[in-house]
Amino acid sequence: LQVSESMPAELGLFDLVIVDEASQSSIDVLPVLMRAKKLLVVGDNKQVSPSNVGLASAQIDVLRNRYLHGQPHAAYLTPDMSLYDMASSIYESSVMLLEHFRCHPAIISYSNKNFYSNRIKPMRLSKKSEQLSPALVAIYTSQGYRESKNSKHINRIEAKAIIEEMKLL
Known part of the structure; x- marks a missing residue:
């Protein structure tokens, strides 16, 4: 994360850290969390969780045991758990x-x-331009006719009628 490169590694540097889309945030968010006095986790358990492709669970276990030994809730820091999963496992209340x-x-x-x-x-x-109903409208143009030039068929009056309808959207 960019935070590790641009901010000092100081505990409690921020009064509040808000993590949006937390159901898609993996343990990679840890450098941000350590800088928070308070944390607001925003997510949705119906959305996809982070992909753990390329992460070796054994390596994560070694790092967790080395640096987070004895820390509460360290067991939740796995490649398979999102920040949202961790927060909802640790804290009972949610909105x-x-x-x-x-x-x-x-x-x-x-x-x-x-x-x-x-x-x-x-x-x-x-x-008005996003309205989906009706999806199809039939408009009769009594003066329309098809011109054929070089194997192309053009109906200029219909084209102008379509343009006028689009201007109304």
Whole structure:
């Protein structure tokens, strides 16, 4: 992490460290954690955990035993556990954020139904250009005709009608 290279290795350097997407953060976040007086872990247990590809568990065990021997919760520092996993194992209380602002309601509805028991409340207001309904609109252009030139077919009146409709979005 860049923190190791740019900040002094001083315990409690920051009053508060916030780790967002903690369900995707591995033990690589340890240099940041040691600099925190307090830690706020933000994550989602329904999201993917970090990949432990290329990490040898035996090497992690050696380092953990050498440098963290006797430290509480050191056993949770494994390549398979995310920071979110560790925090939820150590601390019982958590808060689930129920309002969702990131995705279009039609997109989050799948996850909401299949993973969150419809507890998520979509809050994003769609821009007119993002509205999905209706997905297809038929517009009749009575004056349209197809021109054929060099094996290309062009209907200029229909093209202009499409442009005018797009301007309305």
